[in-house]
Amino acid sequence: MKMLGSDAILRSLEAEGVEVCFGIPGGAILPLYDAIARGTTVRHVLARHEQGAGHMAEGYARASGRVGVAFATSGPGATNLVTPIANAWMDSTPLVCVTGQVRRPLIGTDAFQECDITGITIPIVKHSWLVQDVEELPHVMKAAFHIARTGRCGPVLVDVPRDVQEAPIDFEYPDAVDLPGWRPPRRGHARQIKEAASRLAAAERPILYVGGGTVNGDACGELRELAELGRLPVVTTLMGKGAFPETHELFAGWPGMHGPKWSNYALNKADVIVACGARFDDRVTGKLSAFAPGASVVHLDIDAAEIGKLRNADVPVVGPLKQVLHDLAAELRKLSEVGELRPPEAWLLQIADWRDQFPLRYRRGDVLKPQTVVETLRSLTAGRDDVIWTTGVGQHQMWAMQYLHCDRPRSFITSGGLGTMGFGIPAAVGAKAARPDATVVCIDGDGCFQMTGQELATSVLEGLPIVVVVINNAYLGMVQQWQELFYGERYSHVHLTHAVPDYAQLAEAYGAAGFTVSTEDELEGVLQEALALGRTAVVDARVDPAEQCYPMIPGGAAALDMIENPEEETVEAGS
Amino acid sequence: MAHTLSVLVENRPGALMRITSLFVRRGFNIESLAVGPTERHDVSRVTLRVNCEQHTLEQIQKQMHKLVNVLRVIELEPGEAVERELLLVKVAAPPDRRAELMALGEVFRARVVDLGPDALVFEVVGPPEELASFEELVRPHGIKELARTGRVGLARASRETPRRAQRLEVLR
Ligand SMILES: Cc1ncc(C[n+]2csc(CCOP(=O)(O)OP(=O)(O)O)c2C)c(N)n1
Numbered sequence: 001m002k003m004l005g006s007d008a009i010l011r012s013l014e015a016e017g018v019e020v021c022f023g024i025p026g027g028a029i030l031p032l033y034d035a036i037a038r039g040t041t042v043r044h045v046l047a048r049h050e051q052g053a054g055h056m057a058e059g060y061a062r063a064s065g066r067v068g069v070a071f072a073t074s075g076p077g078a079t080n081l082v083t084p085i086a087n088a089w090m091d092s093t094p095l096v097c098v099t100g101q102v103r104r105p106l107i108g109t110d111a112f113q114e115c116d117i118t119g120i121t122i123p124i125v126k127h128s129w130l131v132q133d134v135e136e137l138p139h140v141m142k143a144a145f146h147i148a149r150t151g152r153c154g155p156v157l158v159d160v161p162r163d164v165q166e167a168p169i170d171f172e173y174p175d176a177v178d179l180p181g182w183r184p185p186r187r188g189h190a191r192q193i194k195e196a197a198s199r200l201a202a203a204e205r206p207i208l209y210v211g212g213g214t215v216n217g218d219a220c221g222e223l224r225e226l227a228e229l230g231r232l233p234v235v236t237t238l239m240g241k242g243a244f245p246e247t248h249e250l251f252a253g254w255p256g257m258h259g260p261k262w263s264n265y266a267l268n269k270a271d272v273i274v275a276c277g278a279r280f281d282d283r284v285t286g287k288l289s290a291f292a293p294g295a296s297v298v299h300l301d302i303d304a305a306e307i308g309k310l311r312n313a314d315v316p317v318v319g320p321l322k323q324v325l326h327d328l329a330a331e332l333r334k335l336s337e338v339g340e341l342r343p344p345e346a347w348l349l350q351i352a353d354w355r356d357q358f359p360l361r362y363r364r365g366d367v368l369k370p371q372t373v374v375e376t377l378r379s380l381t382a383g384r385d386d387v388i389w390t391t392g393v394g395q396h397q398m399w400a401m402q403y404l405h406c407d408r409p410r411s412f413i414t415s416g417g418l419g420t421m422g423f424g425i426p427a428a429v430g431a432k433a434a435r436p437d438a439t440v441v442c443i444d445g446d447g448c449f450q451m452t453g454q455e456l457a458t459s460v461l462e463g464l465p466i467v468v469v470v471i472n473n474a475y476l477g478m479v480q481q482w483q484e485l486f487y488g489e490r491y492s493h494v495h496l497t498h499a500v501p502d503y504a505q506l507a508e509a510y511g512a513a514g515f516t517v518s519t520e521d522e523l524e525g526v527l528q529e530a531l532a533l534g535r536t537a538v539v540d541a542r543v544d545p546a547e548q549c550y551p552m553i554p555g556g557a558a559a560l561d562m563i564e565n566p567e568e569e570t571v572e573a574g575s
Numbered sequence: 576m577a578h579t580l581s582v583l584v585e586n587r588p589g590a591l592m593r594i595t596s597l598f599v600r601r602g603f604n605i606e607s608l609a610v611g612p613t614e615r616h617d618v619s620r621v622t623l624r625v626n627c628e629q630h631t632l633e634q635i636q637k638q639m640h641k642l643v644n645v646l647r648v649i650e651l652e653p654g655e656a657v658e659r660e661l662l663l664v665k666v667a668a669p670p671d672r673r674a675e676l677m678a679l680g681e682v683f684r685a686r687v688v689d690l691g692p693d694a695l696v697f698e699v700v701g702p703p704e705e706l707a708s709f710e711e712l713v714r715p716h717g718i719k720e721l722a723r724t725g726r727v728g729l730a731r732a733s734r735e736t737p738r739r740a741q742r743l744e745v746l747r
């Protein structure tokens with residue numbers, strides 16, 4: 001069919017089944033936006049900042065398991081996308097970013113709003129294209145989607161000069177990609193999987209260490225089957241939260257810097273660790289040389305380069321987690337049928353013991369505690385299967401990890417590897433676009449809110465209602481915690497104040513509902529109201545600025561040497 | 576330990592930049608790099624010399640495999656590959672030293688490719704280690720300028736698929 005390059009981009013998105021995309025127009029991408037105006041089945045959500053558009057696309061992808069799509073113009077529009085691209089890279093989120101570029105004859109001349117965005121993003125994309133010929137467009141779009149979602153998921157960038165968008169093309173969407181250098185692994189090695197099963201069967205203290213790769217690989221059902229079959233305890237990383245039901249008896253919490261001590265004990269004292277789409281990140285291992293010293297490692301991953309990168313793998317298996325976990329369970333079942341599998345009951349009892357010994361603790365008092373806010377949100381949503389959480393980055397994020405119980409994959413969406421403040425609100429808007437039926441709640445920090453809060457306008461005007469609960473501790477809390485603990489309480493530029501801005505008034509200014517709460521008495525009622533409202537709402541929860549996030553592995557320390565809340569009279573948190 | 580990697584890449588804009596960027600980003604050091612055409616017009620060969628531990632080498636290979644334009648990564652193991660490099664060196668050569676220099680050049684099968692009133696330019700092709708020896712021998716005469724291409728290599732005709740490449744196939 002005869003059309004323009006800009007139309008070809010949209011027809012490609014339609015062919016890929018894209019329903020929603022996020023972006024902001026500008027000079028170099030005017031032809032594409034004109035094509036949108038001329039008609040498409042793809043819904044475009046107008047963000048207020050390209051960073052917001054990018055995080056929305058990420059939130060959409062993470063909530064739905066599909067590829068997220070973001071548009072931006074050349075120059076500053078494209079550079080504003082760099083943070084979400086880096087975020088998607090670190091967290092392996094499938095993303096296709098389409099940017100406008102100056103006309104081909106102007107490339108290289110420092111033209112207005114020219115910027116070498118393919119050059120800038122080389123280290124943080126799986127692949128990118130500067131499309132020089134309109135005839136290439138359909139193939140590039142096809143390849144872009146294919147690469148973003150196959151193998152280890154991640155972002156790709158398609159940079160399209162304005163005159164390529166305006167050039168005529170006889171459009172036909174290709175059926176297949178021609179990518180001789182892109183061959184993601186198809187199957188895990190059968191012999192290695194067998195070896196993994198026999199290691200598991202012989203283990204006395206086995207553990208499944210589950211990361212975001214299990215969610216991306218759509219392998220959570222297979223994971224559960226494996227865990228239940230072998231009665232194997234499961235820890236999930238921040239990115240893996242929700243991959244295994246957190247109310248399950250085999251769930252053993254979250255390891256890492258702010259994970260409970262008992263979870264870190266379970267992982268670090270195991271004799272066989274099966275890493276499932278997890279990458280031994282420093283936030284999980286603490287001091288690497290002291291991490292799980294007695295464990296042999298079975299490493300299952302779609303990305304061969306993760307294997308042996310940080311921790312040697314005794315049994316490496318490279319392949320799609322869905323198949324690998326399924327086959328591993330099948331092998332384990334064979335061993336069980338010939339009586340060679342003994343459930344590690346003593347080990348499970350030991351973990352339960354640690355759990356009793358080292359519960360998460362904080363002290364309730366006259367002042368509202370951030371943990372109480374999260375616990376109240378948990379109890380108000382208990383048993384519901386239609387809630388999606390997003391977070392910013394900081395103490396509130398860690399409290400959300402510690403105190404929320406997520407039983408389903410894709411119900412906890414956070415910025416893990418890059419730790420991007422401001423991720424929460426736009427990610428929530430994107431998640432809502434993916435799951436209009438869901439109640440999407442962003443647990444945000446006061447600092448994070450101020451980085452991307454303008455996307456409340458997008459939420460209100462696009463009919464994508466979200467609930468933002470601001471854990472307002474008046475501080476860049478996580479930084480303040482480090483200054484308190486490791487820099488002799490010399491607080492340097494971390495005070496934000498409780499009252500500026502007034503988050504509830506700001507919400508009202510955006511056409512959203514605003515609430516302020518500063519006591520435990522009002523808390524439940526306000527949260528309940530905000531959750532039930534059905535429109536965008538912001539709850540400014542003014543909490544104790546002095547509350548710190550514990551337990552904690554100090555930077556560079558061994559995971560087993562984590563420190564607990566030094567407060568003497570801490571009481572156990574409500575269940 | 577030093578290793579030579581031979582990398583086949585699609586001949587596309589930016590392909591080389593993606594490889595070098597990967598080295599910079601992951602903190603790997605490149606000692607030498609040579610790029611040129613192959614028997615296929617759409618494929619280039621990049622020959623990389625790196626000095627690193629075995630563990631790092633495996634990381635480099637696996638990371639390079641993930642690049643969409645990279646078709647194949649092979650380690651050229653010493654003894655199982657031929658490696659060559661070209662050296663051009665401009666040496667001070669006043670008339671009274673010329674004969675001595677030419678004699679030196681003959682030992683290394685160096686060709687004199689240019690001759691001036693007080694300098695000459697040698698061209699030497701050979702295994703990179705030999706070029707280094709030649710360089711040391713002419714150094715006392717006064718090296719004015721020097722250029723080396725970086726090594727290129729091929730697996731020996733007697734060996735079709737180096738072991739390392741097969742091993743990587745298993746991992747993929
Ligand atoms: C974009 C960005 N800038 C800076 C940081 C460093 N940083 C990490 S946590 C944090 C404080 C976050 O403050 P807030 O949103 O109020 O969360 P809190 O820790 O108080 O819960 C900062 C500044 C970051 N992670 N991301």
Ligand SMILES: [Mg+2]
Pocket residue numbers: 394445446447471472473474475476477
């Ligand atoms: Mg704060």
